[in-house]
Amino acid sequence: MAKNHLFLQKVLMVVSLTLIAGYTATISAHGGGATLDPAGNKATFTALARVTCLDDGNGPPDHLVARIRDNSPATPGMFVSLQLHKGSKAISITDTTPGDAEFSPFVTLQGGNGTYFMMADKTIAGVRDFEVEWHCNTATGVHTGTDIVVDQFE
Structure with a gap:
């Protein structure tokens, strides 16, 4: 639980929302x-994390799009x-140029309304700052x- 709380504290800094482990927030x-x-x-x-796409009056959800950025300096093989x-259905994307301040391209998973799983990982041991x-x-x-909802951060 403490690791999830630490992750959510960092999310708070980036998106300026008050998220606490076990709570959810609806934002655009x-x-x-x-x-x-x-x-x-x-x-x-x-x-x-579990990302749930909801019909909030703007129309039914069709897909989830996402991208990742590695903010750490380049490390061979990481x-x-x-x-x-x-x-x-599943899809993945890798930031192939760490530390360049650019996000990877977006990937799109068309799964409609409901809950998607979003997972971030790395190739070898070592500290990686990411968004x-x-x-x-x-x-x-x-x-x-x-x-x-963040389920795991370990």
Whole structure:
């Protein structure tokens, strides 16, 4: 629980929202960041969250789009990746140029209304500062309601 709270504190700094572990927030533009593997010794360190796309009156959700940015200096062989999963569909993207201040391209997972899993991880042991941006959208690209709950940060 403490690790989830630390992750959410960092999300708070980035998106200026009050998120506390176990709570959700509905917003229209979404982003957050944290440090994967603060101790720098766990190659399998993973952040996992549930993003729920809701019909908030703007139309039914059609898809979740997301991208990731590695804010750390380049380290040979180390990259951060983002995966989206819902039902029998999944997609991933990797920031292939760490520390360049640019996000990866967006990936889109068309899964309609409901809960998606969003996971961030890295390729080898070491500290990585990262940011993620995500949006639930209708088929025409209009933002819809979005809730997020962080399940794992270890």
